Amino acid sequence: MNPAAQPSSFMLFLGHIGQLLFIQTWAWWAAGLGLGLTAVGLAWFTGKRLGVTGGFEDACSIVTKDSTFNASPSNWKLWFLLGLPLGGLLANLGHWSWTWLYGQLDGITFGSTFYKILWLLVSGFLIGFGARWAGGCTSGNTILGVSLGSKMSILATLAFLVAGVIVTNILFKVVF
Amino acid sequence: MALRKPRLTAARKAAPRKASKLSPAESPLPYLGFGILFGYFLSKSRATDYDSIVAMFLCREFQLYGVIITAVAVVSLGLFLLRRSGNKTFSGKTLEMEPLAWDPNRLAGAFLFGAGWALAGTCPGTSLAQIGEGKLIAFATVLGIAAGVWAYKKFKPGISPKNDAVC
Numbered sequence: 001m002n003p004a005a006q007p008s009s010f011m012l013f014l015g016h017i018g019q020l021l022f023i024q025t026w027a028w029w030a031a032g033l034g035l036g037l038t039a040v041g042l043a044w045f046t047g048k049r050l051g052v053t054g055g056f057e058d059a060c061s062i063v064t065k066d067s068t069f070n071a072s073p074s075n076w077k078l079w080f081l082l083g084l085p086l087g088g089l090l091a092n093l094g095h096w097s098w099t100w101l102y103g104q105l106d107g108i109t110f111g112s113t114f115y116k117i118l119w120l121l122v123s124g125f126l127i128g129f130g131a132r133w134a135g136g137c138t139s140g141n142t143i144l145g146v147s148l149g150s151k152m153s154i155l156a157t158l159a160f161l162v163a164g165v166i167v168t169n170i171l172f173k174v175v176f
Numbered sequence: 177m178a179l180r181k182p183r184l185t186a187a188r189k190a191a192p193r194k195a196s197k198l199s200p201a202e203s204p205l206p207y208l209g210f211g212i213l214f215g216y217f218l219s220k221s222r223a224t225d226y227d228s229i230v231a232m233f234l235c236r237e238f239q240l241y242g243v244i245i246t247a248v249a250v251v252s253l254g255l256f257l258l259r260r261s262g263n264k265t266f267s268g269k270t271l272e273m274e275p276l277a278w279d280p281n282r283l284a285g286a287f288l289f290g291a292g293w294a295l296a297g298t299c300p301g302t303s304l305a306q307i308g309e310g311k312l313i314a315f316a317t318v319l320g321i322a323a324g325v326w327a328y329k330k331f332k333p334g335i336s337p338k339n340d341a342v343c
Contacts (some may be wrong), residue, residue: 024222028239031221032246038213039247040254045206047265049273050214052301056325069329079204083211084301088308090212091219098310103226105297117316119295124303124320125327126292131300132328133285135276138299139214141286142244147251150275156286163290168233171294 022094039143048076049148051140053131055081108176134159215305224306226297233294296320 061069145153306314
């Protein structure tokens with residue numbers, strides 16, 4: 001009704017979008033929509049299936065110069081991998097700071113950075129070894145594999161979740 | 177001068193061949209861009225936070241289950257539409273979407289992965305996004321993952337499924 005209100009409501013909308021960029025956690029449906037559209041966009045634009053752990057294999061093949069590692073064509077998975085930290089940085093613009101803290105794990109490792117590094121190295125090893133054995137990680141098996149309707153990926157995802165629930169419950173309800 | 181000349185001619189010879197061979201999708205930049213987007217949304221979903229992974233596995237928070245369910249729903253619909261409209265990319269290339277081959281052997285690896293996911297509070301993608309967020313301790317996780325991927329390749333005989341991983 002008021003002609004002066006039109007540009008200001010548009011500016012308000014822009015302001016909302018702008019605020020969204022600085023909010024640390026999005027609603028689950030918004031973040032899930034973003035992740036899903038990225039995977040679909042990757043498929044529509046490049047024809048590739050989403051996957052993260054394969055990028056680590058690219059890195060292994062480049063560092064060790066060992067041709068038994070099956071690197072992706074033109075190392076596209078490694079390029080995808082390199083984008084992830086940049087995305088993490090952009091998502092935290094406005095309140096970015098570096099830290100050695102890591103949530104409740106600080107208490108479990110008695111506040112020692114050395115034990116924490118050791119803990120994460122060992123669990124990282126389990127992640128990498130298990131992901132290759134299982135044929136993919138949470139991106140390749142859970143987000144993409146399940147969406148393809150692959151029986152193996154659906155079972156692998158269930159196994160991820162079952163193992164995660166068991167280990168976390170043992171850690172936080174029995175040990176600590 | 178004498179050293180540079182042959183290099184220049186080699187580059188000149190290679191340049192036109194490369195330009196005709198590389199379609200825009202094969203340049204690394206789109207992959208980098210999709211990686212940035214994926215890392216951005218992972219960070220916004222709070223999948224990069226140890227405490228929220230713990231809360232997910234203790235069934236105290238719906239957040240990350242909701243993220244996974246929404247992402248799977250969106251990708252299912254997207255891939256269904258893409259396959260329906262000819263299984264092609266926008267530039268007419270065939271989609272590379274073969275599902276993971278069946279092998280019950282993989283379940284053992286999946287349990288190992290799940291345990292690692294719970295212990296580290298991160299998966300391979302989020303560990304890298306954590307570095308970008310400034311959680312420097314994630315360098316240890318990334319090193320561990322690389323070591324695990326390397327070790328799987330080295331000690332593969334005997335335990336490995338016949339088909340290689342797709343992810």
